[in-house]
Amino acid sequence: MAKSKGSIIVDKERCKGCEICVLACPTGVISLAREVNSKGYHFAYMENPEACTGCTNCAVVCPDGVITVYRKKVNA
Amino acid sequence: MVENTGISDIVKDENLVYQKTKVLTDKVMHYCPGCGHGTAHRLIAEVIEEMDIQAGTIGVTPVGCAVLMYNYLDIDMQEAAHGRAPAVATAIKRLMPDKYVFTYQGDGDLAAIGTAETIHACNRGENIAVFFINNGIYGMTGGQMAPTTLSGMKSSTSPYGRDVQMMGNPLKMTELVAQLPGTWYVTRQAVHTPASVRKAKKAIRQAFENQKLKKGLSLVEIVSNCNSGWKMSPVEANKWMVENMFPFYPPGDIKLEGKMVGKE
Amino acid sequence: MKELKLMKGNEAIAEAAIRAGADAYFGYPITPQSEILEYLMAEKPHERTGMVVLQAESEIAAINMVYGGAACGRKVITSSSSPGISLKQEGLSYIAGSELPCVVVNVVRGGPGLGTIQPAQSDYFQAVKGGGHGDYRLIVLAPQSVQEMADFVDLGFELAFKYRNPLMILTDGALGQMMEKVWLQEQKPRMKTFPEWATTGKTPDRERNIITSLDLDSAEQEKFNMKIQEKYRKMEAEEVRFETTDTEDAEYLLVAYGTSARICQKSVRLARDKGIKAGLLRPVTLFPFPKKILSELAGKVRGILTVEMSTGQMVEDVRLAVEGKVQVEHYGRMGGIIPSPEDIVDALGKNFLK
Numbered sequence A: 001m002a003k004s005k006g007s008i009i010v011d012k013e014r015c016k017g018c019e020i021c022v023l024a025c026p027t028g029v030i031s032l033a034r035e036v037n038s039k040g041y042h043f044a045y046m047e048n049p050e051a052c053t054g055c056t057n058c059a060v061v062c063p064d065g066v067i068t069v070y071r072k073k074v075n076a
Numbered sequence B: 001m002v003e004n005t006g007i008s009d010i011v012k013d014e015n016l017v018y019q020k021t022k023v024l025t026d027k028v029m030h031y032c033p034g035c036g037h038g039t040a041h042r043l044i045a046e047v048i049e050e051m052d053i054q055a056g057t058i059g060v061t062p063v064g065c066a067v068l069m070y071n072y073l074d075i076d077m078q079e080a081a082h083g084r085a086p087a088v089a090t091a092i093k094r095l096m097p098d099k100y101v102f103t104y105q106g107d108g109d110l111a112a113i114g115t116a117e118t119i120h121a122c123n124r125g126e127n128i129a130v131f132f133i134n135n136g137i138y139g140m141t142g143g144q145m146a147p148t149t150l151s152g153m154k155s156s157t158s159p160y161g162r163d164v165q166m167m168g169n170p171l172k173m174t175e176l177v178a179q180l181p182g183t184w185y186v187t188r189q190a191v192h193t194p195a196s197v198r199k200a201k202k203a204i205r206q207a208f209e210n211q212k213l214k215k216g217l218s219l220v221e222i223v224s225n226c227n228s229g230w231k232m233s234p235v236e237a238n239k240w241m242v243e244n245m246f247p248f249y250p251p252g253d254i255k256l257e258g259k260m261v262g263k264e
Numbered sequence C: 001m002k003e004l005k006l007m008k009g010n011e012a013i014a015e016a017a018i019r020a021g022a023d024a025y026f027g028y029p030i031t032p033q034s035e036i037l038e039y040l041m042a043e044k045p046h047e048r049t050g051m052v053v054l055q056a057e058s059e060i061a062a063i064n065m066v067y068g069g070a071a072c073g074r075k076v077i078t079s080s081s082s083p084g085i086s087l088k089q090e091g092l093s094y095i096a097g098s099e100l101p102c103v104v105v106n107v108v109r110g111g112p113g114l115g116t117i118q119p120a121q122s123d124y125f126q127a128v129k130g131g132g133h134g135d136y137r138l139i140v141l142a143p144q145s146v147q148e149m150a151d152f153v154d155l156g157f158e159l160a161f162k163y164r165n166p167l168m169i170l171t172d173g174a175l176g177q178m179m180e181k182v183w184l185q186e187q188k189p190r191m192k193t194f195p196e197w198a199t200t201g202k203t204p205d206r207e208r209n210i211i212t213s214l215d216l217d218s219a220e221q222e223k224f225n226m227k228i229q230e231k232y233r234k235m236e237a238e239e240v241r242f243e244t245t246d247t248e249d250a251e252y253l254l255v256a257y258g259t260s261a262r263i264c265q266k267s268v269r270l271a272r273d274k275g276i277k278a279g280l281l282r283p284v285t286l287f288p289f290p291k292k293i294l295s296e297l298a299g300k301v302r303g304i305l306t307v308e309m310s311t312g313q314m315v316e317d318v319r320l321a322v323e324g325k326v327q328v329e330h331y332g333r334m335g336g337i338i339p340s341p342e343d344i345v346d347a348l349g350k351n352f353l354k
């Protein structure tokens, strides 16, 4: 069966660390970094990249539109 | 150091499924982290891109946190005085009937100081879209009570909670304008979860599409958080919104194609 | 085709707006100017030229419709009378602060408050000093006849667009209700192209247009203030309009605008019949104010009397222009009372010929 694997790129300088994407991700991919960006925000990043399916949920809820999503079909 | 470059064999142009629309400018939005204004702006921009109506759209910004919306959308925009956006938009639409015209207004702007302009634009059935961001508070000026502030809800001018005996009742403008013959489409949405965002975007698209029909005004309320005004984290604010705002301002369609939902 | 018609001042304004190629009128009824909206509705300018006419829910809504239309680069006009003009001040400030052109007609009635529906000139301050909040000016034209009521609409649009500034036609209930013969200009076509700053939809060949009066950066806001002040200085250098009657040998100068100026023309003749060498300066633009000619005349006359249907508002600007060179007094009637030519001659006598 065809499965999807995904990846996101967070524009970390524009991320405000609001955590909304963290909650929106169904597979627990995203966490806030311990370090901060130049604005002082703990930005979002893929802590468990392998779990990303490219569902776009995180990007769709991000108030600052800083997430880009890629998805590729893989055969399981 | 966290690198944020994604997984290299997936991050390829042919695999791109979501990126920021070009109708949004590159300017970083001034909103507080997690504020629904940003999401609502993006949805409007995405709809404009998808409908390919960048050259055909004129937006009117309010006085409120979204006053600088014109910095973020790459379309022609006018900044209206506090509450007057529906009057401004009326003239734009009357003079350029083939353009898509929308206002974007907060609850103070639309339901307090601009009540007359809102009701009369709705009642005349102006063929415009009104996007109404209801966060139950005056965000921009520092969290004062709005007409929409819930009974018992704290704000900087109702520090012990809204006492409806003394301060009046929260106002459901959306239900109110749905009663008017000039409104064609009235709906209440939210933008706090992926599912709600996708629904809200459909509603926004509908409000733009409706302008082609010339059958009246479309109003999309978006119940939104104001984590600064509510003094909560963004995640807490969204939870509080679901538990407290939604019972009084329930998301859902109120009027479709000129008919009240759930009535004959 | 030019046409000669007998019309009320208010009707002349309305007809002139159609013929000037106005794109829209937005208004709200108030005496003594409701005929403007009534005439426009009856004339169906929508059929004649495609002009939009809309009765708004308030003067506040009307002026904000003017804002929206003007920001699309269109020729937009509104009218009201004093209490309604007070409501428009917020919008006018935004229009000036966004550098938008428009024409606003104030058919003045006596105040303060609800006052009276009779004519007055007590809105001079509000008209020439800005009126709303912030440092801005309106260009102010003061007609004295039905002909000028009509002519100043077209002139008003021309100046408003030239300077990207709101313009007010300051008139009163007497001129609004007065019937006179008026030559109406031939129909001008409505504009087909619009200024490059107008919000007409962002096409790929240009940057987006933003109409706003907001600038949170103090340095930028100061720069903007200086820029519009420069515009006002240019108006003062180039747009001053006035008329003089018998000023060559005058020993006493009357200064009056609009209805008062009309009456003063008679007073000049009456005074001269009595052997008093009177003359009249009639400012046609109240902003920019004819300071230079006043200063010149002040050096030649023995006294100046301003005549206004108010407690004395323009008199302050006359005194400023005259800089103490000569005694300046005021004569006025209030509450909708129009002074008679004889009253004015008497006032001249009482003040200067004791």
Ligand SMILES: Cc1ncc(C[n+]2csc(CCOP(=O)(O)OP(=O)(O)O)c2C)c(N)n1
Binding pocket: B063, B064, B065, B066, B082, B105, B106, B107, B108, B109, B110, B133, B135, B137, B138, B139, B140, B141, B146, B226
């Ligand atoms: C005439 C006028 N009155 C008051 C204000 C101050 N003011 C600015 S924004 C605002 C309230 C905005 O609240 P809302 O419309 O709910 O927008 P939000 O910031 O919550 O998105 C007020 C009272 C103003 N700018 N102009």
Ligand code: SF4
Binding pocket: A010, A014, A015, A016, A017, A018, A019, A020, A021, A022, A043, A044, A061, A062, A063, A064, A065, A066, A067, B034
């Ligand atoms: S939702 Fe957007 S801004 Fe908020 S933490 Fe996630 S990526 Fe950052």
Ligand code: SF4
Binding pocket: A006, A007, A008, A024, A025, A026, A027, A028, A029, A030, A051, A052, A053, A054, A055, A056, A057, A058, A059, A069
């Ligand atoms: S695309 Fe879907 S799975 Fe991947 S991080 Fe975003 S929400 Fe999680």
Ligand code: SF4
Binding pocket: B030, B031, B032, B035, B036, B037, B065, B135, B139, B140, B225, B226, B227, B228, B229
């Ligand atoms: S104050 Fe409230 S409405 Fe304004 S940006 Fe912050 S969270 Fe959003």
Ligand SMILES: [Mg+2]
Binding pocket: B106, B107, B108, B133, B134, B135, B136, B137, B138, B139, B146
């Ligand atoms: Mg609000």
